[in-house]
Amino acid sequence: MTTGLALDSPAAVAEGATLAALLRCTVREVAGPRGHVWHAGPYVLLRVAGDLLRARTRGGLALRFEGLPERLEDGCWRPLSADDLVRLVEGELGGGNEEFAPQVRASREAMAALLRARRETAAPADPWLASEQALVFGHPFHxxxxxxxGRGSGTGNGTGNGAGNGRRGVGDDGEGDAADWLGYAPEAHARFPLRLLGVRRDLLAEQGDTAALDGLGAAPPGYAPLPVHPWQFDLLAPELAAPLADGRLLDLGHGSRPAVPTSSVRTVYEPSIDRCLKFSLDVRITNCVRKNSWYELAGAVELTSRLDPVFRRLAAEFPGTRWLPEPGYRSADLGVRLMEGLGVIIRVSPWSVCRPGVTPLLSGxxxxxxxxxxxxxxxxxxxxAADPVRWWRAYVERVAPPVLDAYLNHGVVLEPHLQNVLVGVDDAGMPVEAVFRDLEGTKLVAGRHDVSELPGRVADRLTxxxxSGWNRVLYCLMVNHLPEVAATLAGTVPETDALLRELWAVAGEVLAGYAASRGWPRELSELLAGVPLPAKANLSVRWARSADHAAGYVPVANPLAMLS
Structure with missing residues (x-):
C-alpha cells in the first residue's frame, strides 16, 4: 500500500481497488494456470516471479479480499503495493510490454480522480441513472x-495508442489531463449537452427507425440533425474541418438539455427524446477503442428485427423478460472514417419497457x-438484507432461464454480463424483471439462422x-455475473461462506428446474455436474495487446460443483 495516505483518501482507495483487481487477474490468469495458487483458508497464497504472496479471501469465485494483500520478505509478511505486483507480473511473464505498467497506473489515477469528483457532485435523482453512474472501480477482473x-488508432481493435490530434486521456502513457475526460465520465456524475450537426440529406446514411433523432433540434431545409458526443466531436476535429467548411455538414451547436452518460461511457440517455444513444468514441476503454464499425451499425438494426419475435416468445415463457431494441442508426456518408466516427445507434430506454411500479437498476x-x-x-x-435467499432466488429466476433458453431453443447468444443487464425491482425492492441490452455482443448461432443474404462482414460479426456461443453465455452469466451478485449478498453477514453455499444451492435448484423442463440438455447437465467454467482472460489480452474479440478463456472452478 502506498505510504503516507489516509486510508479513506481517494488515492488510497484507488490503490486498494487497483491492487485487488490486478491480484484477481494474477490468481486467475498468471499463477493459477502455472499451478502456483494454494488455498489455506482464510488465505489464498500464490507465487509470482519467485515471490510468495497472500491475501484473505471471501466470496468464492468472485475472489473478494479482506485486509491488505501481503508479500513475504525476509521471513516477514509485508504489505504489497500495486506497483510491486505489476513488477512481479512483468517478471513472471518475461517482460516485453512497456504499455502494461502505465496502463495500470493510469487506471489507478483515473479511479482517484473519479473519487475526488464524486465528493463534489450529486448522483442523479433517477435511481436507474444513479446505478449507471455507480461503477467507480469497473471490471473486478481487469x-x-x-x-x-485518448484518441485511438481508428482500427477499433483495442490497439490504439492515443496518437491523434494532440488531445489525450488517462490511459495513453499513464499521464493525461483528467480535464479531458472527467466532464464526460458517468462515474463523476457527468451531464452534458450533445453536439448537433446538420447532415446534407443527400449524404445522410441511416437505416431503420431514426425519427426520434429529429426531435433533438431543427436543421435547415435540406439537412437532417445528427447528434455527436462532444468528446468525439473534439477528437474528430481534423476530419470534420473540410465538410464543415464546404457545407456538407453544419455545426448546429449544442442540444437544449443535458444528456446523461451511462456505464459504458459512450452511451448516453437523452431525456429530451427518452432514448439511449450509443456513439462512436475514439477512446480505448479497458480493451477496446469504442467505435461503431459500419457492420455494427447495420448489425444492430438487423438483430433488432430478428430478435423481436424471439423476445416475445421468451417473455411469454418467462414473465418479466425485457430487452432494449436498437431500431435504427444515423451517420454521414463521408467515407468510412466519418461514417463510423459519427455513427450513432438509437436504443430504447429501460423506463419505456419496464411495467409501471418497476425500477430498473444496473446489475453491476x-x-x-x-x-x-x-x-x-x-x-x-x-x-x-431482510431475506437474502429469497431475494437471490427471485434474481436468478429472472436472469438465468431466459439467457439459457435464448441459446438452447432459439440459437441466440445473449451477453448477460453485469453492464448489459438491468434488473427491475418492485416497490418492495424484489427483483421482478430482467432487461437485456447492447446488441453489439449479441450473436446468432451459426447454422441455426440464415444470414446468407447479409453482407459478408455483417454476417460474420453477427454469428x-x-x-463459442456457449462459452460466451457461460462466462457472462456464470463467471462475470451471478458470482459477483452472490458474493455481495453473502458478504453482508458474518457467516459469509455458509450463506454463499446456500445461495448456490438455490441457484442450482433454479437451473435444475429449468433443465428438467427442457429434458436435461447436455449443456445444462454438464453445467450442473460442476464442469469448470470459462473465464475471459483480460490480463492476457492487455499483455498481448490483442483485439478484445480475440480474448481467450481460462478454466475456473464452477460454484455448482460443491453441490454435486
Missing part, C-alpha cells in the same frame, strides 16, 4: 479497468455495493459457432 486512452451496481442496491435504491437493499 488489470486496468479505468484506463481511458447491485454487485458493487455492500447490500445490493444500497447506493441507488434503499428498497432493494432492505429487501436483500458465433455453437461452442
Amino acid at each position: 488489470p486496468s479497468p479505468k484506463a481511458r486512452g 451496481a447491485l454487485a458493487a455495493g455492500g447490500h445490493p442496491g444500497a447506493d441507488v435504491l434503499p428498497a432493494a437493499a432492505a429487501a436483500a 458465433y459457432d455453437a461452442a
